[in-house]
Amino acid sequence: MPIKVATVGDNCIDRYGHPTSLSTVGGNALNVAVHLARAGMHCAYFGAVGDDDAGRRTINELAANGVDIGHVRIAQGVTAFTELTHDDTGDRVIGLEEFGVCLDYRVTPMEFEQLNVMRHIHLGWMGDSGQCQEKLKSMGLSLSQDLAVNGNAAGLDLAFASAGPCRDRAITLANHALAQGAKLAVVTMGPIGSLASDGRSVFEVGAHTTKIVDTLGAGDTFIAAFLAAQLLGRDVNACLEAGRDAAAVTCTHIGGFPQMPLEI
Known part of the structure; x- marks a missing residue:
């Protein structure tokens, strides 16, 4: 029986500016949910989207991608979006962030x-001051x-940075x-x-050498x-290797997981 996990929090439409001019679905909590489901977990996503095409x-x-969508809330308003560009190395540069109904x-x-x-819950960005x-x-x-979305590691079993x-x-x-109180700190x-x-x-x-897109x-x-x-019982080094290998693949395509980008 698959291990039951959940992610809670943000989602957004990532809008890549010129010359890419494409958009993908993303957000920390959503991306983690998709990859947990793709790894064989029974993952439920708890979050809100707008009552719009996005x-x-x-x-x-x-x-x-096999994520349990039974807890997604459709709220009146705009689905969150982020406007992005890339630098010469392929690293993203975040411009405007509109949190929409996620806020x-x-x-x-x-x-x-x-x-x-x-069994485990991953928290994404939320506008609730840590409640x-x-x-x-x-x-x-x-x-x-991820401490990039909330710098308070108190009470976390795993803090990522x-x-x-x-x-x-x-x-x-x-x-x-x-x-601050994290049991295990993981830093890329x-x-x-x-x-x-x-x-x-x-x-x-x-790290693995990979061609970064x-x-x-x-x-x-x-x-x-x-x-x-970790949920499958692997040791810390094996978990780090699993993270490294999966992240290297994500760097080879547009967006946080394989999907069909839309033109903007």
């Missing part, structure tokens, strides 16, 4: 009950989050997350690999692959 597109992409999304008491049966994280923590649930190509900074970020270092620390040991793996969603892919490997 919202319908988002739901269709989730369903097409006011809140988990209901009934949804907290539904989340209570999950959902605090509630899930009080329920004793296994939690992870990105340091760029600097090991010293990665160690600093890991130690800070552990000091771009072209030099990734590391994880539990405060007693540091685990490290190198687009780095958007690579971190989300890493998170999902690491989580899936």
